[in-house]
Amino acid sequence: MENIKEFITIGATLAFLGLIIVFVVLTTVLNYHWNRYGIEPERVKKVKQIYFTVAITLLILTSITYLNILW
């Protein structure tokens, strides 16, 4: 039982770290493209708001559930 819990903790930690890395890289790339190539500033601004609002909410929820697993 303890082994399974340890396995879950390690797995969740790796998954969480991987997700953070992917999030940072993709968000940076997307932001670059929107700023550099977006031709409608108002629409790009709105898209950014939607993207970051939902992404950060999901990131917070993921972090909370990850911490729940640890504790």
Added chain:
Amino acid sequence: MVDLLKEERIVLKKRRHWLVIVLELAPLVLAALLPPLLIAGVSSVPQIGLAFSDYSELAIFGLFAWWLFIWMIIFVVWTNYYLDVLVITNKRVIDIEQLGLFARDIVEVRMENVEDVKTEVLGLIASLLDIGNVYIQTAAESREVIIKNIPNPHKLREVIAQYRDEL
């Protein structure tokens, strides 16, 4: 994004038809909906549900992580769609195509080099929604410019022909 020449103005800006992005996003939305349905289904089976409750925190963590991942992919797909633009000016036809996140293809044809413009609308859905392809024959190095899945292709052909004939 588009540097205009002297006395040049943008006449028309077009993106691919909205159906294209809907069809590209539909599998992602399904992928987002599948895990919660799976979790609900598994939890409803008594014996499995009882064993599953020990790992419910892990399942919820996985669910949120999965949703975040899908959310990012949705915006990668949307960005790819959004950055594909056809710009018609009074002097040029500029086709900008974003090929994935790290490749971008820009084809620019001067109106005086446009020889022939052909449109193609194939199929029931395309006919009902007026989606088609536009083929621009040119005298330039890029002999043919193909613009796919564009709304109102016939109108686009007329606009290009109008400005080509004005020169």
